[in-house]
Structure formats: structure tokens, C-alpha cells
Amino acid sequence: MKDLCGTKVRKDDARYYALYMSDLAHQDPNKDMQARWEKLKNLTKIWNDMSVVEEFERGLLHPQLARELYTLPSEVLLVRAAKKMVLLKEARVRAQKMDDELLKSMKDLESTRAELQRRAIVDYKELVGFKEGLKRMGRVTYEYGYRVALACFRSLHPDSEVEEDPFTIRPEDDSVPMERQQAFDDSDPPES
Missing domain, CATH: 1.20.5 (Single alpha-helices involved in coiled-coils or other helix-helix interfaces)
Structure with a gap:
């Protein structure tokens, strides 16, 4: 590593610092690390403790910024x-x-x-089906309401007679053969 970098750190050299990994000796696993990580030991498994992970990440992310602060001009x-x-x-x-x-x-x-x-x-x-359904519902409602009103009237006034509408379609009229739609002749009657 020393040969690769080719630099030496001197006490009076305040502009450039380098960390030589090759200078690190074998460490005691229970000895505190000498860094900004107070809770970390050499044997610590950082993935087991979330507070240690946060502290490690803070320390790991700042060295690049620190190096730039010391090596680059302020401008x-x-x-x-x-x-x-x-x-x-x-x-x-x-x-x-x-x-x-x-x-x-x-x-x-x-x-x-x-x-x-x-x-x-x-x-x-x-839709046509919806409109036809409404018409049918209206007829059923009207017919039902008419029948209820007629029954109430007959119960209150049993002696009275009710004149039925001659145009009302009744079940007994269904047996008579007749077309529902009759053509309307609006021509002038013949002169006699």
C-alpha cells in the first residue's frame, strides 16, 4: 500500500493525510476501536444492533466528505x-x-x-326496455291503486254502483279476437 500511494505522512504536512491499511496490526477482538464509533468493538456484528448500524453508517459515509474538505481549495x-x-x-x-x-x-x-x-x-x-318497464310499472301501480280504492269504496258504500270505464282492458275481454292497434280513418265521411 505504501508503495502504491508513494506518499509519507509527516507531522508538518497539514494539507494531506492518508490512512495506511498496511500499518494496521492484528487487533484484540474485545478492544475498543479507535474511531468515531464509540459503541463498536472489533468483534461487533453491526447487522444485529440497529443503533450500532446507524452509528457505523454515519461514520462510513463521512470519510469522503472529510477527505475533500482537507484536500480541495475552499473556492x-x-x-x-x-x-x-x-x-x-x-x-x-x-x-x-x-x-x-x-x-x-x-x-x-x-x-x-x-x-x-x-x-x-x-x-x-x-334504453327502450327501461322506458317500457316504467310504463308497465305505472300501469300496474295505477291498476292496483284503482282496485284498492274501488274495494274501499264498495266496502263503505255497498249499495252504490260504480260505472266502469268501457275502455278498460279486462281478463274476460282477452277471449274476444280483436287487434290491439286499430287503424284510424280520419278521412271525410262520404256525402249522402
């Missing part, structure tokens, strides 16, 4: 920080726009669902 760092701030602001604006679009899409979906249900009802009411 470069300021430019990078400004660039990151601009990118962060743009990302927040894009996220806000996406949230607005999502909210608008959800409102459109809800209004479309409501309109679809309304339209389905209107289309169903336009």
Missing part, C-alpha cells in the same frame, strides 16, 4: 455547495410540481368517476 467547495443547493432547490420545485400534478390527476379521476356513474344512469334511462 471549489463553495462552488460545489452552491451547485448542490441549486440542484436541491430544483428538485424540491420538481417534487412540488409532481405533487400538484398528482393532486390534480386524483381530482380529475374522482370527477371522471362521478361523471361516468351519472352518464351510465342517463344512458340506462334512455
